[in-house]
Amino acid sequence: NAGVTQTPKFQVLKTGQSMTLQCAQDMNHNSMYWYRQDPGMGLRLIYYSASEGTTDKGEVPNGYNVSRLNKREFSLRLESAAPSQTSVYFCASSDQTGGRFFFGQGTRLTVV
């Protein structure tokens, strides 16, 4: 029972490079989310997708794009990475009741 799977686990980018973070869930959840967590802070919402085919901005969307490829997969793209995007990124999904979110193990991204 995998839950929410993120790839890669670690990544180092140079400023200006692009990359896509992948996320997949196997719980048949409609809603999926991308968060970032900076040291000593709580998680902040970047984008979310209420259902397949829809995406909406969260608290800190600038510099990111997302794609809800199908019900299982929700990817996060950095088109031109900046050092300020150095962070740990978490993907999550939730069921319709809203009370329970399931998080992936995170992607630790460093932009130099």
Place this chain on the structure above:
Amino acid sequence: LAKTTQPISMDSYEGQEVNITCSHNNIATNDYITWYQQFPSQGPRFIIQGYKTKVTNEVASLFIPADRKSSTLSLPRVSLSDTAVYYCLVPTYSGAGSYQLTFGKGTKLSVIP
């Protein structure tokens, strides 16, 4: 959006019961209260959820008074492995069957041998 307030940190000795209280003064009638646990280098993990009175599962208990303006997470007989950050969160409905969680810094619990 229900704002939550909880202590930044707590220390406890192994074997003690730990109670972490959270205030959520502007909680809406339909809102639930949830608690998550986060270990270093891991994603948050759901612990417990409640609406009112008391909820208990194999990990913790959650006490919610009648006015629902606060809640208390109770961890019985903590061990070193309970050292983590604990978040009190109120999921907010954002439409189309989707909810949002707004994280604060949580409570960093340190269990001392």
